[in-house]
Every structure is written in structure tokens, then in C-alpha cells.
Amino acid sequence: MDIMNNVENVKTQMRRGVLEYCILSILSKKDSYASSILSELKDARMIVVEGTIYPLLIRQKNQGLLTYRWEESPQGPPRKYYQITDKGRRALEEMDSAWQEIVETIRLLRDK
Amino acid sequence: MDIMNNVENVKTQMRRGVLEYCILSILSKKDSYASSILSELKDARMIVVEGTIYPLLIRQKNQGLLTYRWEESPQGPPRKYYQITDKGRRALEEMDSAWQEIVETIRLLRDK
DNA sequence: TTTATTACCTTGTATCACAAAGTATACAAA
């Protein structure tokens, strides 16, 4: 197997780990809908596809981290706008800590 | 579902994403065997269990990132010492870049 | 010979990301 194949695979795994964190982060700044979140993540080189993000948003909604409402679109079908809840904001804070901890752990592992 | 449940789950996912990276990093410093790598990861709060690490080492060996040799143990059964290959070192360098990129991506997402 | 310690390995289950295909709306062009 090619080396870039390994690395791409690991990159994918790394991204997976922070995907929920990224989505909460985006929604903590302003309400948004799946397609828009998708574009934002792609711009930030966090490659994700529809089949990943829709079920994930539904899971987060079911966990009480998000709510949603339907809104008319300027053109095309209505959009499902997601909004972060108080519980979602508390979870986001916890994820901030978790992320910092992992970044520090890796830093120590790589330096030592 | 409790909020700490969400966060624990996300922490687990984050750890998963960097597990292969951590193992290559540990082996880049000195040859080691599964049980020892496991302890080292646990000390660094990268919680992993046997059923995770054994198949992972086998996968990395099959990908040509590692080789192994058997060595007598001072007590108990022989140990399977893994050694990183040149290909493994190149993969590790690529993973360093990938990790830095993700850390930077998250920093931007969280700050903006 | 039984127990403890160390070590490696496998199996069954659940989760989840992704690819792919499907459904639906709105609008413009033919």
C-alpha cells in the first residue's frame, strides 16, 4: 500500500475525531443549515460529505445539543436551520478542554 | 443522555484519530512491544485497550510501517518487539504535517 | 499443582463515515 494511502487514512480518522466539535463550534457563532455547514467545513479543509453530516446533525439534535427550525430559502427547497442549545454550549466547553488536553498529550509524545 | 456522556464519546473519537500516529511516534524513539506501548499510552491518558492495539499493530505491520522480532522476557512469555521501518518514518513525518494542519484548522474555527 | 503475572491473540457487537441513490423544491430556458 502506498504511503500516502496510510496518511490519507489517518488524516480521515483525525478529522472524524473532531467533526462533532467543529459543528458545535460553527453553530455556536450563528445558526446554520447542513449544506452551509458543509461548505464551511470544506473551505477549512475539513473534508466531509452529505452522508456524514446529516446523520451527525440528527444525532446531536437527539442528544439535545441542537434544535432546528425550517426556513424558506431564496431559491430551492426550505432549509433546516440548526441552533445550538445551552446544553450544546456546555458540551462545547467540555470539548474545548478535551481538545486542549489531546493537543498537549501529542505535543509531549512527539517532543520527548 | 448526560452531557458528560457526549463529551466522553467525543474524547474517545478524538483519541481514535491519533492512535496510529501515537504508536508510530512511540516506536520512532525505541523498539517496544504491545503491553509496554499500552502502558505508555495509558500514562499519557490516551486510553486504549488490548483489543484495540493488537489488531492495529498488525495492520501497521501489514502496511510495511513496522517490522517485529521475538525476544525472551525476563519473566513470562516472549515479547513481540516492534520496530519502525523507513516507510514508517516517512509516514510519521506526513502525519506530523497532517496533525499540525488539523490543529491549525481547529484554532481558526474556534477563534474566528 | 495451584496461583499470579505477564503477554499475545481472537471473536462478536456496535458504531459510524462514506458512496451512492433517492426525494423534493424553485426557477429559468426551451
Added chain:
DNA sequence: TTTGTATACTTTGTGATACAAGGTAATAAA
């Protein structure tokens, strides 16, 4: 009116893989 295009949400099937749990085996001490 029909067709094409863009936007948007949803579902299904597949494969990868982490984990829990249990199994195998070597050594030494009780």
C-alpha cells in the same frame, strides 16, 4: 409545458474498526 439546473434534505448498504470479553500460553513463586 417540459426540461434542465441548482439547491437541499434523507436513506440505504458497505466496510472499517474500537471495544468488551474471553482464550491461550510461558514463567516463577507459593
